[in-house]
Amino acid sequence: MSETVHVAVPRKGRPLEAVLDRLAGHPDATGDAAAVADDVSNVLRYEKSITKDKQDAEAGVYDRLADYSSPGDDRAPDFTLLRDDRAGFPRRVVFDSVTIDLGDVDVHLVGREEPFRALRTHEFALGFDSADLVLEEVVGLEPDPLTSLADVNDRIDPHDTDVRVVTGLGDTVYHTLLATHEAVDAGPTGALDREFVADYEGPFCISPRYERLVEAVLGTRAAEGLDFVYPEPGVEEEAAIADAGVGAYLTVTGSTAREHGLELGERLFPSETVLMENTCEADSAAIERVREALGHAVEETALAMN
Structure with a gap:
């Protein structure tokens, strides 16, 4: 047997x-x-x-x-x-x-x-x-x-x-940086990457419960100036990030993010x-x-x- x-x-x-x-x-x-x-x-x-x-x-x-x-x-x-x-x-x-x-x-x-x-x-x-x-x-x-x-x-x-x-x-999708074009243009290099986040201070929209995950994949040094905010119940994550200006979310094609006027930035970590x-x-x-x-x-x- x-x-x-x-x-x-x-x-x-x-x-x-x-x-x-x-x-x-x-x-x-x-x-x-x-x-x-x-x-x-x-x-x-x-x-x-x-x-x-x-x-x-x-x-x-x-x-x-x-x-x-x-x-x-x-x-x-x-x-x-x-x-x-x-x-x-x-x-x-x-x-x-x-x-x-x-x-x-x-x-x-x-x-x-x-x-x-x-x-x-x-x-x-x-x-x-x-x-x-x-x-x-x-x-x-x-x-x-x-x-x-x-x-x-x-x-x-x-x-x-x-x-x-x-x-x-x-079976990989990625936690990806997302931001409005205005927020990216106001950054130090015009690129949406970890360097942008390290320089950025203000609201950073993420899914509830993901604070430690985001801090781990950004590094605590880059996360120091972030004020984590979360989507209201019933609000799409991409829409909430567009309101906040900057955030991170799981993306596959990024089409929904683009529909909300967001720019896709650096892939932070594989969700697998x-x-x-x-x-x-x-x-x-x-x-x-x-x-x-x-x-x-x-x-x-x-x-x-x-």
Whole structure:
């Protein structure tokens, strides 16, 4: 019988899809790994469209949950319900678990609201989460900026946590500097980069909760004169940055930013799904096998373990 390794993953969103794609494309994956990955992604995209009021549900949430799940069959995807943060706190269908066969080892993906914290509390040896959470939780703040995933582990205090980043999955979008043309023209060089921020003093619009992340990727020296402000509820981040004049936000194409009259500046840091390991719990050959399997094909971004 194959040994089972439990891996914490997000319950929804881009990071979960990145993990499923990695497993489905692995050469040792057997059975219906690709079909399972598609099923989970399709269910969650459909549920997201319902949550965003872009599609009307044909059945109630409990009926949909019963239709999606296969109790007693851990090889089929299982889902669960969580309270959503919309008005009235309705329930939302999210991923719960599934087991995928990698030949001589079974990978049991287990949904968690915050996989990174589940690793910090030693519930799992391996897990996936956004690199943003690592920066928000444990990366130390230093005068110089943090510019790449390869430097993250060097900024983690080993007395604070046993979790380390192994590699990124390449599903990259970037925290990017954004500013109005007027603000850029008033800067020292006319360029929207870290030098601009170091010289700038005033409101700097970011998403709530991201203060430590922004300070880490800018460096505390450049962040000294910034007054962090945040979008009002229901206001798009790009619109709020346009009102503030300067800020940072996750961008893919930058089209929405340009529609608000913003200039795209320096890419500060990649927001990427990362494979993490609790070094104290990774004590078996099966865990090492899964670690290598889940980290394959991204050697160019692999991180040295400290």
